[in-house]
Amino acid sequence: MRHSLSDLSPGQTWLLILLVITALLAGLGLREPMPADEPRFVLAAKTMVETGQWLFPYRGIELYAEKPPTFMWLQAASYVLVRNWDVAFLLPSLLAALLTLWLTGDLARRLWGKRTADYAVWGLFVCLQFVLQAKRAQIDMVLVGMTTLSLWALVRYLLEKPSPWLLMVGTFAAGLGTVTKGVGFLPLLVFLPWLWVRWKSPHALPSHRGVHVLAGIAGFVLGAGVWLVPMLATVAASSDPALHTYARDMLFKQTGTRYANAWHHVKPVWYYLQTMLTLWLPGVLLAPWLLPAWWRRVRRVDPRYALLLGWALLVLVFFSASPGKREVYIFPMLPALALAASPLVAGLLRRRGVRAVLWSYLSLVVSLAGALGLWLLTASPERVQGLLEGRGMDMSTVKQVSGWLLGFTIVSLVVMAAARRRVVLALVAVTASLWITYGVGLMPALSPDSSAKALMQRVETTIDLDAELAMLGWREQHLLQAERPVTEFGFKKPWVEQWQQAHAWLLQNPTRRWLFLRKEAIGPCLDPTQVIDIGASNRRAWILAPGTAWIPDCEVPATWSADVSED
Numbered sequence: 168m169r170h171s172l173s174d175l176s177p178g179q180t181w182l183l184i185l186l187v188i189t190a191l192l193a194g195l196g197l198r199e200p201m202p203a204d205e206p207r208f209v210l211a212a213k214t215m216v217e218t219g220q221w222l223f224p225y226r227g228i229e230l231y232a233e234k235p236p237t238f239m240w241l242q243a244a245s246y247v248l249v250r251n252w253d254v255a256f257l258l259p260s261l262l263a264a265l266l267t268l269w270l271t272g273d274l275a276r277r278l279w280g281k282r283t284a285d286y287a288v289w290g291l292f293v294c295l296q297f298v299l300q301a302k303r304a305q306i307d308m309v310l311v312g313m314t315t316l317s318l319w320a321l322v323r324y325l326l327e328k329p330s331p332w333l334l335m336v337g338t339f340a341a342g343l344g345t346v347t348k349g350v351g352f353l354p355l356l357v358f359l360p361w362l363w364v365r366w367k368s369p370h371a372l373p374s375h376r377g378v379h380v381l382a383g384i385a386g387f388v389l390g391a392g393v394w395l396v397p398m399l400a401t402v403a404a405s406s407d408p409a410l411h412t413y414a415r416d417m418l419f420k421q422t423g424t425r426y427a428n429a430w431h432h433v434k435p436v437w438y439y440l441q442t443m444l445t446l447w448l449p450g451v452l453l454a455p456w457l458l459p460a461w462w463r464r465v466r467r468v469d470p471r472y473a474l475l476l477g478w479a480l481l482v483l484v485f486f487s488a489s490p491g492k493r494e495v496y497i498f499p500m501l502p503a504l505a506l507a508a509s510p511l512v513a514g515l516l517r518r519r520g521v522r523a524v525l526w527s528y529l530s531l532v533v534s535l536a537g538a539l540g541l542w543l544l545t546a547s548p549e550r551v552q553g554l555l556e557g558r559g560m561d562m563s564t565v566k567q568v569s570g571w572l573l574g575f576t577i578v579s580l581v582v583m584a585a586a587r588r589r590v591v592l593a594l595v596a597v598t599a600s601l602w603i604t605y606g607v608g609l610m611p612a613l614s615p616d617s618s619a620k621a622l623m624q625r626v627e628t629t630i631d632l633d634a635e636l637a638m639l640g641w642r643e644q645h646l647l648q649a650e651r652p653v654t655e656f657g658f659k660k661p662w663v664e665q666w667q668q669a670h671a672w673l674l675q676n677p678t679r680r681w682l683f684l685r686k687e688a689i690g691p692c693l694d695p696t697q698v699i700d701i702g703a704s705n706r707r708a709w710i711l712a713p714g715t716a717w718i719p720d721c722e723v724p725a726t727w728s729a730d731v732s733e734d
Contacts, residue, residue: 186599232413314341483500559704686708
């Protein structure tokens with residue numbers, strides 16, 4: 168009976184490596200940026216390329232003061248290299264995912280030997296959240312690449328080789344991670360479990376020199392200074408109040424205030440438990456066996472487990488203490504946990520219960536995909552109306568999705584039958600098949616409607632080629648997908664101010680100017696009989712209004728505000 172990676176032939180091992188790389192690459196260049204977050208970052212990166220102003224990111228005409236520009240720099244630099252936004256916007260996440268896998272495998276090899284490296288890589292790859300983030304143009308995969316690089320260097324420094332260069336690499340990556348997303352400093356918390364190990368077992372670790380502290384500080388300052396130094400220098404030399412507000416928001420509101428007094432994504436303290444029980448499948452299914460094994464090793468003061476698990480626990484406590492919680496916040500823990508599990512997996516796979524749990528997981532995933540695909544294929548339009556409502560999709564998209572789901576089901580059943588008792592082979596192959604289906608089939612099918620590309624194409628076919636277009640109440644995907652120059656009046660500016668500016672703009676040439684806006688945000692001065700319903704997208708209805716639709720002598724009251732919810 169074969170249950171471990173050591174039973175795989177070299178050809179099968181290379182096949183799994185090829186499947187992993189193919190799954191990560193699948194879909195690159197086949198879709199447009201889609202909410203949430205993706206259009207916002209691409210819009211800022213595109214503005215950097217077009218204007219040559221890379222230091223301060225912009226969302227339309229306003230400064231974007233919610234995230235540092237590092238991730239947008241990477242997207243813009245990717246475009247400069249490949250000259251294709253559909254490829255460039257996903258490239259940083261893809262490269263960060265590949266780097267994270269390599270670092271995880273390399274550190275497992277250094278800590279426990281070559282055999283564990285494969286388990287660390289496959290274990291991380293099969294967890295749903297890893298590839299999901301690798302296929303999204305959000306900051307979090309790049310952040311995890313940086314935090315894993317930092318942890319790789321710091322753990323090596325503390326356990327393997329007290330080299331100041333390793334320390335500097337670790338702190339530099341943490342500093343760069345901090346100006347990528349504010350929590351990038353978290354790998355530095357690994358020094359706390361290291362102190363515990365030194366206290367419990369002083370001779371368990373190599374000695375370190377105090378002078379190395381200077382190397383560590385220098386590394387962090389250099390990493391964070393990549394953006395902070397030029398940004399602060401520019402702000403200090405400027406009298407522009409917008410830049411000073413930007414600096415205050417970035418340094419205080421989006422860091423300390425956001426952590427201690429979050430104004431959105433407020434969740435209960437146990438929120439991350441449900442994240443682990445869903446997005447960390449199937450790895451979390453091994454928790455009943457892993458947790459006792461980890462506890463025994465930590466009690467023996469094994470520094471490898473103490474550092475990795477102690478750090479992961481500190482990250483969990485750090486994010487659980489904040490009222491604002493999102494599932495991606497604890498994502499940096501996942502590579503560390505895959506590392507800590509890797510030396511135990513071979514033994515666990517000899518247990519019948521572990522194998523039964525993993526096979527049951529595969530069977531459930533494949534069954535659900537097949538059932539959903541079959542239902543979408545056979546259901547009447549009325550029965551799937553709830554799925555289509557507000558998204559702009561039609562039944563042809565539903566049929567495409569059902570076909571890809573059924574195709575995944577058939578391929579997975581064949582793979583599971585061919586793998587026979589080798590659950591690791593089946594797990595990696597089926598996971599790869601899932602993400603290939605997702606990247607090549609599902610996301611391209613959903614992209615035209617979810618990215619607002621189809622909506623903006625309808626706008627183009629509705630108004631004349633020489634017409635001018637302005638947007639009010641827009642989302643980033645609309646400005647990104649617009650096929651002509653667009654006038655806009657701000658993103659966060661109060662509604663009444665935007666309407667007043669829109670009024671002045673329309674009156675300058677009412678026969679050639681059009682306004683694009685959310686249907687529920689229509690102002691009191693537009694003649695509803697002249698408004699054109701342009702369709703739905705992203706669960707919102709959108710309209711076009713010609714300049715001639717403005718009611719003569721009508722003024723928007725200063726107290727008026729659109730009664731709309733935010734996306």
